[in-house]
Amino acid sequence: MIFLHISDLHIGKSVSDFSMLEDQRYILNQIQEIAQANHVDAVVIAGDIYDRAIPTGEAVTLFDSFLTGLSQKNIQTILISGNHDSPERLSFGEALLGRQGVHIAGLLKDGPAVVEFREKAPSSPDKDVVTEFVLLPFFKPAQAGAANSGEAVEKMLGRYWNRKQGKETDIMRKNRVLVTHFFVTDSGREPELSDSETTIHVGGLDNVDASLFAGFDYTALGHIHKTQQIGEHPIWYAGAPLKYSFGEVSQTKCALLVTLGETGFQEIRQVPLYPMREFRRIRGTLQALLLAAQGETEGKLDYIQAVLLDKGELIDPIGTLRSVYPNVMQILRQEEMNAKEGEPFALTGSRKLAEKKDALALFENFYLEVRGEELSEEGKRIAAEAVKYVEV
Numbered sequence: 001m002i003f004l005h006i007s008d009l010h011i012g013k014s015v016s017d018f019s020m021l022e023d024q025r026y027i028l029n030q031i032q033e034i035a036q037a038n039h040v041d042a043v044v045i046a047g048d049i050y051d052r053a054i055p056t057g058e059a060v061t062l063f064d065s066f067l068t069g070l071s072q073k074n075i076q077t078i079l080i081s082g083n084h085d086s087p088e089r090l091s092f093g094e095a096l097l098g099r100q101g102v103h104i105a106g107l108l109k110d111g112p113a114v115v116e117f118r119e120k121a122p123s124s125p126d127k128d129v130v131t132e133f134v135l136l137p138f139f140k141p142a143q144a145g146a147a148n149s150g151e152a153v154e155k156m157l158g159r160y161w162n163r164k165q166g167k168e169t170d171i172m173r174k175n176r177v178l179v180t181h182f183f184v185t186d187s188g189r190e191p192e193l194s195d196s197e198t199t200i201h202v203g204g205l206d207n208v209d210a211s212l213f214a215g216f217d218y219t220a221l222g223h224i225h226k227t228q229q230i231g232e233h234p235i236w237y238a239g240a241p242l243k244y245s246f247g248e249v250s251q252t253k254c255a256l257l258v259t260l261g262e263t264g265f266q267e268i269r270q271v272p273l274y275p276m277r278e279f280r281r282i283r284g285t286l287q288a289l290l291l292a293a294q295g296e297t298e299g300k301l302d303y304i305q306a307v308l309l310d311k312g313e314l315i316d317p318i319g320t321l322r323s324v325y326p327n328v329m330q331i332l333r334q335e336e337m338n339a340k341e342g343e344p345f346a347l348t349g350s351r352k353l354a355e356k357k358d359a360l361a362l363f364e365n366f367y368l369e370v371r372g373e374e375l376s377e378e379g380k381r382i383a384a385e386a387v388k389y390v391e392v
Contacts, residue, residue, distance in 0.1 A: 001117060001131045001175065003078075004035050004271075005256040007046035007222030008240040010084065012059030015196075015244055016329040018303065021058055026276040027241045028066045031255055034271050036073050038257055041117060043070055046222030046238060047082025047138055047181030049090060067102055076101035078115055080137040082181040082222050087137060105135035105179075108143055111159035112136040112178075121262050129262050131175040134160055134216070138181040138223075141205075148205045149182055154212050161215070175260045176215065181222040182208040186231035194225040195247030196240070210235050217264040220256075227254055227270060234258075234265045243279040246305045246330065277327065283307040286317055293324035305330040359387045 009028070013020045035043050050059055070077050079102075081087045091106030098104070098115075105113040113135040121127045136156055146152035157178075183206045184191065190207075210231045213219045219235040225248065227239035238256050243249065254270040280302045282289055289306060304325045308317060310333075321328045363383050367375045375383065 001042075001119065001129070001260045002038060002040045003042040003044050003177075003258055003260075004031070004038070004040045005044045005046065005220045005236065005238045005258055006031060006241055007181070007220075007238040008048040008082070008225055009045065009063075010048055010051040010240065010244065011063050012055050013051035013244060015303070018327065018329060020242065020244070021062065023242055023276050025062055025065075027273055028062070029069075030273060031241065032066070032069045032073065034255055034257075035070065035075050038271075040075060040257070041119075042076040042078050042133075044133070044177075044179055044220050045077065045079035046179050046220045047080050048084045048222055049079060049082070050085055052084060053086040053089070055089075071101060076103065078103045078133050078135065078179060079105070080135050080179055080181060080222075081106040083138045085138075087139075103133070103135070105137050108137055108139040108156070111156055111163065114160075123262060129175065131177065131260055134176060134178045136178065136180040148207075150208045150212065153180070153182060153208045157212060173263065175217050175264055177258075177260070178213055178216040178219045180219070182206070183223060184208050184210055184221055184230050184235065184237075186210045191224045191228055191230060191237060192226050194240075194245060194251070196225050196244035217260060218258055218268075220258075226251055227256070234268065236268065241273050242275055246279055246281060249279050249281060278302045279305075281305045281307065282325075283309065285309050286314060286320060289321060290324055300325055301327055304328045305332065307332050307334065309334045360384055363387070 009024065011021075011024055013024075031043070049063060067077055079090075081090045085106070087106040087108070089106075091104060094104040094106065103113075103115045115133040115135065117131040117133070118128045121129045136153070139152065141148050141152040144152040144155050146155055185207045187209070210219075210233065213233070213235055217234065219233075221230070221235065221237045224237045225240040225244065226237065228237050229235065230237065236256055239251075239253060241253050241255065243251065243253065253273045253275070255273060257269040257271050259266040259268075278299065280299065282292075282304060283306070284292065286308055289308075293300065302325070304321070304327060306321055306325075306328055308314070308331060318328055318331045321331065360380070360383055364375050364380070367379070
């Protein structure tokens with residue numbers, strides 16, 4: 001069996017007040033073409049279909065078009081809800097759609113949902129190869145009566161394995177694929193984050209260890225926006241199909257093409273995705289950037305973060321730059337650059353925040369980005385008192 005693993009579509013997302021809907025339509029059409037060209041049996045979407053629990057009408061229409069396009073190509077779709085989705089809304093019509101090859105697991109029920117594929121074994125046409133997709137959508141630990149996400153996932157997967165005991169009668173082994181949407185770690189080693197992830201993980205309560213996925217031939221993960229393998233086993237985050245921050249400029253987005261054979265996992269191939277518009281950084285004085293733009297024939301419609309090297313005040317620099325680069329999203333000044341990394345504080349701040357993970361650090365980071373200077377000791381004292389008052 002061959003399937004395409006994607007996740008974190010975030011349909012309807014805006015970045016710096018720029019709607020990404022047109023870019024998402026472009027990349028979803030590209031994913032359809034990849035699925036068809038590689039003769040996949042299914043496209044697996046590991047959560048965060050939409051960017052918000054109540055998606056816009058345009059976002060719903062775009063996703064409907066994507067599902068319809070796959071169905072017309074005789075490609076089935078398997079999808080779960082992520083932490084950005086409304087499980088109830090995503091689950092609408094799931095029984096009816098399942099009969100049409102669109103398999104949805106939005107709501108957590110008494111255990112993971114299962115979708116089964118059966119095909120003839122190449123080595124023995126009189127026998128079947130069965131592939132079972134085990135669908136575990138995102139849910140809060142309290143829904144499973146657990147103290148943390150790891151305990152909750154272990155409990156739900158235990159229900160799946162308990163159902164299998166004494167009921168497996170197939171001569172041929174089953175391939176098992178887990179599809180889920182959590183913050184997965186490998187013996188405490190966390191995945192690499194991107195600036196566009198909005199969830200802050202506190203105290204390890206959200207961590208789910210990869211060891212819980214033993215027994216599955218492949219684990220299709222969603223939640224983290226960078227494509228990466230977790231540990232040594234075939235446990236993969238597909239990542240988001242588009243860049244949603246300038247911290248991702250060096251990343252190559254892709255879809256994961258997974259092949260399962262008669263004896264389980266065979267191979268995974270990263271298929272690059274090429275966006276309509278790139279996220280790009282440019283650097284120089286305002287006049288130098290305007291001059292450089294005159295020589296550009298491509299890329300003028302890219303999403304731009306401009307780092308200006310000018311000294312002193314500038315009159316409407318973003319408006320001036322947008323006369324040649326219409327999609328300038330951010331302008332930063334050299335004074336705001338980190339001396340060690342040579343990167344804007346706006347980018348490194350989220351990394352610092354990921355390390356500190358507290359409300360005071362969040363405010364300090366916000367103050368730095370808005371004012372371009374560190375919060376004073378007196379300011380820190382006032383902010384700390386305010387945080388303490390709110391948390392009581």
